[in-house]
């Protein structure tokens with residue numbers, strides 16, 4: 310077997326094994342997004358003006374927001390296991406073995422991507438039960454998965470970088486919490502930016518979450534808006550390259 | 566397989582590692598031979614872990630060089646990693662994985678084929694006496710068992726050198742002697758073993774040679790026996806059934822024995838400080854001639870503790886707070 314895939318495969322299997330053994334994390338990870346869709350969907354459904362969302366079905370509107378929020382959470386948590394590995398000394402054991410340093414990082418990408426994809430499918434499945442059928446069909450679901458994975462990889466890289474930059478895990482969790490809330494609430498996740506006050510709208514439009522959510526939302530509500538989709542995918546690839554470069558620099562300094 | 570006596574396993578030359586303005590390792594020169602159990606002995610903060618992490622490619626030196634079996638730890642890190650096993654100071658296990666899953670993971674990280682890995686995993690589990698607990702999550706194991714899982718993981722790829730950082734820290738007496746036995750078995754198989762320790766007893770019992778390290782510097786080097794001898798202070802205590810009539814005469818007679826440095830006679834006992842190793846028969850004979858009735862003779866070497874204090878000017882550890 311190719312040694313690179315042997316070691317990367319073994320590391321990736323380890324992340325899945327850990328997840329399967331952490332029953333609570335597993336259950337929350339898979340069903341929380343579903344819950345969000347149901348809760349947010351139900352509580353906003355009657356209280357708001359359908360015109361603000363471009364659709365009468367608030368669940369359909371919310372689906373894109375929940376997809377991107379979920380990837381945001383999973384991606385930003387992508388460095389957590391390595392913080393624990395560093396604290397227990399397990400990371401040193403990994404690094405003392407003759408593996409390519411990148412295989413640890415790549416195994417995280419594979420794990421977070423697979424997890425995010427599974428979460429996205431659960432969300433879309435739940436949405437389907439609420440009569441939300443993506444306008445772009447199966448190919449659209451593929452496109453949503455692609456956008457999700459591209460976002461997840463960049464966020465995981467960012468999280469790994471932070472995990473090595475910040476020495477305590479409580480500091481890491483505080484920072485992640487601090488970043489996540491505004492990224493979600495000052496975005497188009499819950500309401501269309503059109504209904505926001507001007508200043509908030511300006512901030513929301515600077516938030517990359519907004520653009521990603523809008524692209525996914527178009528795939529669900531409207532159909533193929535190619536220009537928007539290509540721009541977002543291009544921007545996400547640039548984001549990934551930026552995050553991976555930055556983080557590998559941090560990692561090389563920390564473990565090299 | 567036997568170690569090649571006299572062949573160099575590790576060569577450390579002018580090694581310095583700085584953290585800001587403090588030097589964790591401050592100009593260390595050492596040569597470790599193949600097939601020996603070598604100990605770095607020093608108090609907390611002496612620079613043992615830092616040195617070990619440089620030898621295992623986990624840290625880069627600020628200056629100086631380290632070669633492991635001829636490979637530079639910086640330039641040729643991957644070659645070094647293939648040849649060594651490393652057991653860190655912490656309980657570095659994944660509490661969610663079973664013992665078998667740990668071994669399978671490391672078999673893959675060392676690129677063993679499944680055909681090679683399977684018997685090695687069995688063998689490693691047998692060596693550390695864990696064969697009956699392979700499928701339990703390691704989180705439920707005692708400290709000693711976790712340490713044995715770690716040692717098993719470090720042995721899978723049949724390393725030429727095994728590094729253990731404070732292998733018995735925090736273990737109970739029984740687990741400690743179990744770990745010591747595993748280390749002795751490895752030496753018998755010809756493996757070179759490098760351990761960090763701040764237990765004098767561990768260093769004394771286990772190591773062929775020791776480097777006493779304090780504040781990042783080498784203070785003394787040699788076998789435990791040589792180090793203790795080097796202090797030149799063997800003590801012979803002679804206990805008598807009853808006080809001799811002429812203590813002054815006895816003192817002079819004992820003083821005349823070759824190799825005796827200093828004698829004091831006090832009632833029913835005489836204490837002789839030796840300049841070098843001396844046969845007891847001459848001493849016994851002098852006591853008899855002076856009319857002394859011998860009750861007991863004690864011959865004591867200086868302890869490693871005394872060696873440590875002699876070379877560093879302080880004890881290895883503050884007394885444990887009860």
Ligand SMILES: Nc1ncnc2c1ncn2[C@@H]1O[C@H](COP(=O)(O)OP(=O)(O)O)[C@@H](O)[C@H]1O
Nearest residue numbers: 584588589607608609610611612613614615616
């Ligand atoms: N990452 C680090 N940053 C700053 N100082 C460190 C770091 N690691 C170790 N030190 C310092 O270097 C010295 C030696 O530490 P260490 O090698 O861990 O000693 P030992 O293993 O002998 O207890 C100590 O003073 C310690 O505080």
Ligand SMILES: [Mg+2]
Nearest residue numbers: 613614615654
């Ligand atoms: Mg240490």
